[in-house]
Every structure is written in C-alpha cells, then in structure tokens.
Amino acid sequence: MSTQRADARRNYARILAVAEEEVAAHGANASLEQIARTAGVGSATVRRHFPTRRALLEAVFHERIEVLCARGRDLADAADTRAALLEWLSALTAYAASTRGLAAALIPEGAAGFDPQDVNTCAAQLSEAGRPLLLRAAKDGAVAPGMTIEDLITLVTGIVLATEHHPDPGTEAERLLGLAVAGVSPQR
Template sequence: MTVQRADARRNYARILAVAEAEVAAHGADASLEQIARTAGVGSATVRRHFPGRRALLDAVFSERIEALRARAEELAAAADARAALLDWLGALTTYAASARGLAGALVQDGTDDQDHVNACSTKMTEAAEPLLRNAARAGAVAPGVTAADLLTLITGIALATEHHPDPAAEAHRLLGLAMEGFSPLR
C-alpha cells in the first residue's frame, strides 16, 4: 500500500470537490480541463488521480452509490419482495433524477474491456440482483427481467426527464408506468 503525500491528498480532495460542483452544473460531460483549472492543478494531475472520466464520475458518486447499495441490502430481507424492489428502484430513480450526471455515469458503454468497467453501474446491478431474485421467486416480476434491464430503465428515465421542470416527479411517474409493465399487481 502506498502512502500519498500530503499535497497529493489535498490535490485529490480539491479535484474531487471541484468535480462534484462541475458535474452538478454540467452533467457527466463536465470538462476535465475546466475541473483542473478550477482546482488549480494541471490536467496531468487530474489524470494521475483519475485515469479517465469514468473513474472521476465513480468517485463523485461513490458515497451515494454506497448508500443505495446499503439500502438494497437492508431491503433484501423484507417480507414483501415486490415492495422491496419497488422501494429500492424508487430510491434509485429519485437520486438519478436529482443528481445531474448520475444517469450518464450509469450508462453502460457496451464494451467488455475490463479497463473500462463502470463501477457505479456494476455496484447498482449487484445491489439490485438479490432484490430481483426475491421478487422473481415471489412471482412479482415478469420472467426474463434482469438487474441490468432495470438499471437501463432507470437510466433512460433519468436521462429523458433531465430537463423537465420537475425531473424527480416526472421520473417517478414514468417509473410507475414501467412498473405496471414488468411487475403488474395481480
């Protein structure tokens, strides 16, 4: 394990704080060069800490992603598997619709290249799988629905509602419509 120098830790913290603000303002496509300028460091310093945009976005969203992962773990023991899955998907929708740039961070790029693994998406897919398995065992979801399908759905809804006057409300409305498609009440 390498120990970072104090100045490297300060640079990391400053870059991350600026990146959070830039992503909130400009979404997942926030300029890495602008982040470096605002943080008072060079582009090489940003790339040393965050080898690519995906790594930077993973760091920006890591705390919220961890909270959603922990919530899924709590809900996995719920007696009502359908309600647990819908509760978690609602929490993910709320966050994805309100945290500008998260939907972009969750988008799978379609490659199998391990250098481009999407940590945010991977963690959310892994968090959803036990909830989905429980719901499937209870007969509460349509056959063939995967955790990746649900994450893609939430991502699409968040991207589609990003510029709506009330993105979270519209995202939840659309999620409700979709729920009736893959998990109809009996």
C-alpha cells in the same frame, strides 16, 4: 517522499471537490480542463488521479451509490419482495433524477462515448445490491421472467436521462417509472 503523498492527497481532495461542483452544474460532460483550472492543477494531475471520465464520475458519486447499496441490503429481507424491489428502484430513480450526472455514470460500458474497456463500477455496485431483491421478487412471481437487474438499472437510467431537462425531473421520472412498472410487474 511523504510530502509528495500529502500533496497528492490534497490534490485529489481538491480535484474531487471541484469535480462535484462542476458535475452538479454541468452534468457528466463537465469540462475536465475547467476542473483542473479551478482546482489549481494541471490536466495531467487530474488524469493521474482519475485516468478516465468514468473514474472521475464514480468518485463523485461514490457516497450516493453506497447509500443506494445500503438501502438494497436493508430491503433484502422484506416480507413483500415486490414492494422491496419497487422501493429500491424508486430510491434509485429519485437519487439519479435529483443528482445531475449520476444517470450518465450508470450508462453501460461502450455507450455514449465511454470506453468499453472502462469498467462501470457504479452500475456493478448497484447490480450487486439490487440483484437479491430482483431474485426474491422473481421467485415469488412478482416480476416478469427473464428480467435482469441490469435491465432495470438501464430502464431507470433511460428514464432519468429522458427527464433531466423536464421542469420537475424527479416527479416526471417517478411517474414514468410507475408506467414502466405497470408493464414490468404483474398486478397482484
């Protein structure tokens, strides 16, 4: 029995390592069949460990999402609430623009071929991390009323998806975020 568990752990690690390479090379639509072949396992083994494409993407991006969440927690007590929120959004934009497939992992449930029953853990974690920043900025009047953290994550996702084929996606995404912020956050 423990041999199966050890084999399962090795398969999981091998599948995840191959998936990271395939997603980096081909984005969120990397072939699950190619991942299975390269990892030396069957498609059923991939599906057993990662029942959905989103589950695989979330595992691939887990560490990056954790870093972004930690950055949000670090900024939560910043004196300048507007600057803290914008710094976090900029970090999210930079990470997503430099990491092929991450923006697709943030697409809301039910969009772009993802099953609406498939919970988006990446987006939920980022929402939880960014919400306190937005609430503090809203309390200070630094953002437009009625804005949600989900709105901002969707905005960043859209910017990153729109710039992923640009010659310099990171710079272009940051530029577009700046344009959006000018319309999202009142000048002080």
